[in-house]
Amino acid sequence: xxxxxxxxxxxxxxxxARTFLLIAAITLTFFLPLATRWTIERFExxxxxxxxxxxxxxxxxxxxxxxxxxxxxxxxxxxxxxxQAQLRRIEETELARTIPLLVRFRARGxxxxxxxxxxxxxxGLSVQRGDNLQRLGDCLLxxxxxxxxxxxxxxxxxxxxxxxxxxxxxxxxxxxxxGVLRPTGSPDDEIVLCDLKTTWxxxxxxxxxxxKKGPTDTPDAHSESNSHGHNAxxxxxxxxxxxxxxxxxxxxxxxxxxxxxxxxxxxxxxSARSEAxxxxxxLSTDEPxxxxxxxxxxxxxxxxxxxxxxxxxxxxxxxxxxTILLVGLVVMLSIRLRRAEIRTMTLLGSSRTTIxxxxxxxxxxxxAISFALAVILALAASSGxxxxxxxxxxxxxxxxxxxxxxxxxxxxxxQPPRVPSVCLACLPASRQRIPCRSSNPWSDRWSIDWRPNxxxxxxxxx
Amino acid sequence: xxxxxxxxxxxxxLDFQLRVPELAINRGEKVAIxxxxxLGKSTLLKLLSGILVPQHGTIRMGEVELEHFSxxxxxxxxxxxxxxxxxxxxxxxxxxxxxxxxxxxxxxGFSKKRTEIQVSxxxxxxxxGLADKLTRRPDQLSQGERQRVAICRAMITQxxxxxxxxxxxSLDSRAASEVLKLLxxxxxxxKTTMLMVTHDSSILDHFDRTVDLAExxxxxxxxxxx
Numbered sequence: 001x002x003x004x005x006x007x008x009x010x011x012x013x014x015x016x017a018r019t020f021l022l023i024a025a026i027t028l029t030f031f032l033p034l035a036t037r038w039t040i041e042r043f044e045x046x047x048x049x050x051x052x053x054x055x056x057x058x059x060x061x062x063x064x065x066x067x068x069x070x071x072x073x074x075x076x077x078x079x080x081x082x083x084q085a086q087l088r089r090i091e092e093t094e095l096a097r098t099i100p101l102l103v104r105f106r107a108r109g110x111x112x113x114x115x116x117x118x119x120x121x122x123x124g125l126s127v128q129r130g131d132n133l134q135r136l137g138d139c140l141l142x143x144x145x146x147x148x149x150x151x152x153x154x155x156x157x158x159x160x161x162x163x164x165x166x167x168x169x170x171x172x173x174x175x176x177x178x179g180v181l182r183p184t185g186s187p188d189d190e191i192v193l194c195d196l197k198t199t200w201x202x203x204x205x206x207x208x209x210x211x212k213k214g215p216t217d218t219p220d221a222h223s224e225s226n227s228h229g230h231n232a233x234x235x236x237x238x239x240x241x242x243x244x245x246x247x248x249x250x251x252x253x254x255x256x257x258x259x260x261x262x263x264x265x266x267x268x269x270x271s272a273r274s275e276a277x278x279x280x281x282x283l284s285t286d287e288p289x290x291x292x293x294x295x296x297x298x299x300x301x302x303x304x305x306x307x308x309x310x311x312x313x314x315x316x317x318x319x320x321x322x323t324i325l326l327v328g329l330v331v332m333l334s335i336r337l338r339r340a341e342i343r344t345m346t347l348l349g350s351s352r353t354t355i356x357x358x359x360x361x362x363x364x365x366x367x368a369i370s371f372a373l374a375v376i377l378a379l380a381a382s383s384g385x386x387x388x389x390x391x392x393x394x395x396x397x398x399x400x401x402x403x404x405x406x407x408x409x410x411x412x413x414x415q416p417p418r419v420p421s422v423c424l425a426c427l428p429a430s431r432q433r434i435p436c437r438s439s440n441p442w443s444d445r446w447s448i449d450w451r452p453n454x455x456x457x458x459x460x461x462x
Numbered sequence: 463x464x465x466x467x468x469x470x471x472x473x474x475x476l477d478f479q480l481r482v483p484e485l486a487i488n489r490g491e492k493v494a495i496x497x498x499x500x501l502g503k504s505t506l507l508k509l510l511s512g513i514l515v516p517q518h519g520t521i522r523m524g525e526v527e528l529e530h531f532s533x534x535x536x537x538x539x540x541x542x543x544x545x546x547x548x549x550x551x552x553x554x555x556x557x558x559x560x561x562x563x564x565x566x567x568x569x570x571g572f573s574k575k576r577t578e579i580q581v582s583x584x585x586x587x588x589x590x591g592l593a594d595k596l597t598r599r600p601d602q603l604s605q606g607e608r609q610r611v612a613i614c615r616a617m618i619t620q621x622x623x624x625x626x627x628x629x630x631x632s633l634d635s636r637a638a639s640e641v642l643k644l645l646x647x648x649x650x651x652x653k654t655t656m657l658m659v660t661h662d663s664s665i666l667d668h669f670d671r672t673v674d675l676a677e678x679x680x681x682x683x684x685x686x687x688x
Contacts, residue, residue: 003568006561014556344552347513348615349541350569351534 004354008361011338018334022327022366023373029323030374031381033316038382040309044302047072050186051294053123055275056096056267058086058282061290068297071264073187074103074111081261082289088258093281095274096267102199103263106160107175110145113191114199122268123188129153130179133195136251137243139175140193143183153179157192159202170204174242200253200260201243208243208251267291331359463489464510464623464655469519471502471509480505482519485673489524489622492649492656494666497675503659504549506675507625510657511544512536523623541570545616545654547626547645553600553608553615560596563587563614579618586614590644606637610644617648624649626658630665642668 012019050072057071060080069076081104090098099122102114113119130153133140141151151157155177162170175194183189200206243251253260269275282291335342342355466485472478480502487493495503508514510521512528515536521528523543528536540546553562561568563583587593590610600608609629616624626645630638642665649656658669666672 001571003564003571007557007568010556010561340552341554344554344565345569347511347546347548347552348566348569349537349539351537354569 004357004361005365007358008365011358011362012365015334018330019366022330022363023370025323025326026367026370027373027377029316029320030371031377032319033313034374034378035381036309036312036316038378040305042382044298044305046186047298047301048295051298054266054294055269056278056291057294058082058090058265058267058289058291059263061288064290064292064297065301067264067290068292068294070103071101071266072294074113074191075187078104078263081263082265083258084260084262085258086289087262087265090265090267090278093278095278096269099266099268100196100262101264101266102196102203102261104261105162105199105202107139107157107192108149108160110142110149111191112139112159112175112194112199112202114194114196114202116196119266120193122266123184123186125184125188125193126182127179128182130177132179133193134178135243135248136195136198136201137173137176138178138195138198140179140181141177142181142189142191142193144189145192146177146180151177151180153177170202171241173198173202176243196262197253201251203261205255205260206251206253208247210247210250327363331363335359463487463491463522463524464657465520465522466510467520469509469516469521471505471514471516471518478502480509482506482675487655487657487671489655490653491671492646492669493658494669494672495657495659495675496661496663496666496672497677499661501675503675504627507546507627507657507659510623511546511625512540541566542619543622545619545621545624547609547612547616547624547629549627549659553611555600558597558599559587559592559603559611562600562611563618565615566619582620583614583618586617586648589647590614604637606633606641609633609637609641613641613644613648617652617654620652621654624654624656626656628659628661630660630662638662638665 051068054072057067059067059071060082062079066076067079070079081102084100087098087100090096097118099115099118101119103111105112119125127140128143129146130140139157141149141157146152149157157175157177159173159175161172175192175198181188181193194202197206201208267278269278279291279293281287282289345355345358464485464487466482469480469482469485471480478500495506497503505514509516510523512531516529523539526539528539531539554565557565560583563586564579567579584593584596587596590613592607592610592614595603595607600611603611613629616626624645629641629645633641645656645658646668648654660666
């Protein structure tokens with residue numbers, strides 16, 4: 001037997017092109033069903049785990065699947081925004097704790113997730129390197145983000161403009177990396193975590209000012225003292241793209257906090273009854289918002305995926321038939337080509353069984369190598385199932401029902417307010433300025449402390 | 463000894479028939495089989511080794527009558543008792559010299575201890591000047607060296623009978639004499655009965671006896687070759 005195996009191995013090593021062809025074909029045949037099955041199982045497990053740990057998600061009516069993927073994985077297109085008012089609406093019911101999410105911007109390909117410290121605790125996140133968020137403009141990196149971008153605490157990360165061609169849009173913000181999160185094996189490894197207020201500043205709702213010193217910096221009728229005590233004029237005042245110790249106090253928001261945008265709200269009811277009551281509040285057909293149970297959405301998704309898997313199974317079967325035919329053809333041709341060596345073995349007293357044994361051993365080795373390769377490749381492919389989720393997130397219409405496919409246009413008031421790159425209104429309105437606290441913003445959630453001292457009208461671009 | 467009587471063989475569709483009325487070769491005898499091409503010299507070797515089965519007549523190899531054997535038994539007999547050196551060397555290109563020499567054991571399994579067989583292969587290689595070429599492949603050897611590998615492969619099982627078909631046909635005179643010397647040395651050492659088909663009349667003196675198939679036909683009217 002050892003001799004036959006040696007002969008088989010030598011044949012495989014000698015006829016490399018044939019071996020490569022066989023291994024490639026058989027690997028593909030094994031890979032397709034294995035990768036499909038494992039990817040789906042892994043995705044199912046992860047999706048269920050993530051979904052079951054997220055009781056309810058509230059967002060603007062539209063794709064349920066899109067909203068779930070957005071709130072759980074921060075992928076796919078951002079849903080239409082809702083407002084802080086919705087957050088307060090839920091809080092006022094006292095049925096659930098809430099976690100606001102604003103996931104709209106990206107930094108070097110990774111989603112910037114604006115939220116509060118509640119999310120940090122809700123997901124059981126912890127800082128592995130560096131410190132927690134210290135002030136406005138700080139960010140924490142997920143473990144994958146840090147390793148892929150090669151960033152460490154103290155480094156800087158610039159947000160991407162929402163639209164490359166919108167020159168009047170908010171200036172990309174230079175974020176300070178204060179820490180790196182401990183790996184969790186979840187989508188949280190692939191996010192840039194910021195305070196909600198920081199993401200509003202990225203969006204242009206809030207901003208700070210820097211004084212540009214120059215020849216025009218002379219006192220005149222329009223100038224007044226800024227928060228640092230410098231004389232500044234409208235002409236030499238610019239909005240800041242970076243929070244520094246010097247300009248921290250100059251950051252402020254315009255408009256009523258009730259209009260500030262969120263993309264989703266995670267709601268954590270304190271009981272099943274509270275959950276039912278909260279869901280009931282969003283059942284009206286006139287209701288522009290929807291509430292979803294991510295577990296239900298994932299179940300629907302898995303049902304649809306099982307149908308896709310069946311299609312893949314058929315394809316795999318077809319591929320297996322083609323491969324068997326190919327292997328048969330290759331073996332037949334190879335036996336013809338190896339007639340001389342087979343004759344030698346026959347002359348030396350070898351039986352047909354022995355020669356068949358050599359061919360079977362060859363095929364067994366090739367199949368074993370192919371299977372091992374297919375397993376490795378399938379494991380690698382299934383480990384990227386989070387990417388698979390994001391691909392699925394981009395095809396919500398595949399999953400959602402007709403009713404849920406209806407995409408409502410968000411009310412005008414939730415459109416994100418914009419400020420010009422230089423906010424001329426700030427000088428006369430400086431008394432309305434909202435001081436940004438330099439203390440750890442995680443120390444409080446969105447609260448009255450962070451709201452403007454008094455409601456102000458949205459300052460429109462001049 | 464080898465005893466052939468009333469042997470008849472034809473290839474069916476081919477216009478060829480071999481008849482050997484009587485042929486006896488003693489144990490340890492070295493016999494050259496000569497004759498013009500097409501008489502059936504190589505076919506006779508194949509009949510003696512059990513590769514072909516005669517339509518008529520008997521072949522006795524020692525105590526064994528081959529016609530009473532099944533195919534499997536003939537193969538086993540050939541593997542264990544007969545060493546074959548073919549006109550075309552039939553070396554396997556993807557095996558090393560060592561593996562080519564050990565090929566009968568690789569196919570049939572190791573009946574002896576593997577280390578003993580390895581030692582036999584190495585001593586055979588040393589005796590034939592292949593000691594430093596054991597890891598090479600046949601395509602890296604000269605024709606003479608390839609012939610020596612084929613002889614080592616035939617001798618590795620220490621066969622009782624050595625059937626050799628035109629071993630010097632493609633060699634120059636020097637290489638041919640080396641190969642012949644090697645064959646005779648090996649056959650002598652193991653007291654092997656050797657039958658060699660050859661066209662080379664200059665080497666016939668080395669043999670105990672020469673059997674000319676054409677003369678045999680004239681001397682004995684029962685031998686006909688069409």
